[in-house]
Amino acid sequence: MTAMYIVMLGPPGAGKGTQAKKLAQALGIVHVSTGDLFRENLKNETELGKLAQTFMNAGELVPDDVTVRMVEDRFSRPDCAKGAVLDGFPRTPAQAQALDELLKKFDSRVKVVPYIKVPDDVLVERLSGRWMSQSGRVYHEKYNPPKVKWIDDVDGTPLYQREDDKPETVRHRIEVYNDQTAPLINYYQEKGVLAEIDGTQAIESVFADLMNTVEKK
Ligand code: AP5
Ligand code: MG
Numbered sequence: 001m002t003a004m005y006i007v008m009l010g011p012p013g014a015g016k017g018t019q020a021k022k023l024a025q026a027l028g029i030v031h032v033s034t035g036d037l038f039r040e041n042l043k044n045e046t047e048l049g050k051l052a053q054t055f056m057n058a059g060e061l062v063p064d065d066v067t068v069r070m071v072e073d074r075f076s077r078p079d080c081a082k083g084a085v086l087d088g089f090p091r092t093p094a095q096a097q098a099l100d101e102l103l104k105k106f107d108s109r110v111k112v113v114p115y116i117k118v119p120d121d122v123l124v125e126r127l128s129g130r131w132m133s134q135s136g137r138v139y140h141e142k143y144n145p146p147k148v149k150w151i152d153d154v155d156g157t158p159l160y161q162r163e164d165d166k167p168e169t170v171r172h173r174i175e176v177y178n179d180q181t182a183p184l185i186n187y188y189q190e191k192g193v194l195a196e197i198d199g200t201q202a203i204e205s206v207f208a209d210l211m212n213t214v215e216k217k
Contacts, residue, residue, distance in 0.1 A: 003108050004029060004083035006214065007090065007099075009184060010116035012173040013123035013130075014199045015206060018138050019116065020087035022207050023214065029083040032074055034067060034091075036136040043134070057163050059172035061091060061180060068098045075102060083108075091181045096188075112217040113188040114210055116199035120174055127170045131159040144203060193217075 004027060008016040017033060024031035038056060041049030048070065055062045071089055074080065090096040103109050118126075129141040133152040139145060139159060146152065150159045164173065188194040195213040199206055 003081060003106060004214075005103055005108055005110050006083070006085045007110050007113045007188070008085060008087045008116065009113050009181075009188070009194075010199060011118065011120075011123055011177045011181075012170065013126040014116040014118045015126075015203070016087045016116060017136070018144070018203060019114075019207060019210055020085045021137070023210060024085040026211065027083070027085070027214070029085060030079050031087060032071070032080070032084045032089070033087040033136065034071065034089040035087070037070055037074065038062065039136070057169075059164055059169040059176060061176060064092055064094045064098070067091075068095060071099070072102060075106075081106065090184065093183055093187060096184055110188070110191070110193055112214055113184075113194050114213055115185060115188075115194055115196050116206065117196055118199040122200060123174060124167055124170050127162075127165045128167060130162065130165055132162055133157060133159055 006023065008020050008023075010016050017035070020031050020033065035056075038049065038052040042053050042056075043049070048066070051066065052062045061067075067089065075084075086099075090099050099110065126140060126143070129143070131139040131141060131146065131150065133139075133154070134157050135152075135155070137152060137154065146159065151157070152159055164170070185194065195217075197206060197209050197213065201209070
């Protein structure tokens, strides 16, 4: 099988992380989330984590060079050679170009870019009710509740709310998305790999559409 690189595109709260985890598991490839990698660094109090924190808490993007270096480092691990579901990367045209270059080294390219479309008012509601596990599993108090309130189903550790999920920060993240990330819709459309998905459906229906899209490519 040739390696399959998939880029999940969509605004904050669209369901990229939720769907990327399911997709990666179904395809037997890794899930690479730059947001999760930054949060892991934050938790471990690394230099990278400290640098990223100020940008993340303000709802701003971490600078391209720092982000690209982190992704290159992640891709140097052998588990990425079979393919990956990228979630939250690329997020700027410069990052998209860097990814194209990186995949050339693997003799590969981005195969499909599911663009999960969800209106802004829904995004704010989703993010204000989101509960996260330490390892990056995603719940929602109403739409995807854990079996026991505030406890991770898998390892029993407490769930938390993300610092950047406050309504005012969420609104700023949506602006940043519209300014800096939305241009990628065109970028991938021109390459013929964009596939729009209705992200307002229930989680399982979005996933069914996603699987269909990926299998057709
Ligand atoms: P990141 O962690 O990537 O955040 P994001 O893009 O803002 O996206 P989210 O994780 O908030 O949303 P999601 O689409 O994954 O939705 P989810 O599945 O959780 O980035 C955070 C920060 O890190 C950035 O702001 C930036 O500072 C930095 N960063 C990261 N990558 C970077 C990069 N490449 N360059 C520069 N900086 C970078 O779902 C949301 C909620 O909705 C959950 O509660 C879920 O249960 C629920 N839900 C999901 N699907 C449905 C559904 N179909 N119906 C009902 N509820 C649903
Ligand atoms: Mg996410």
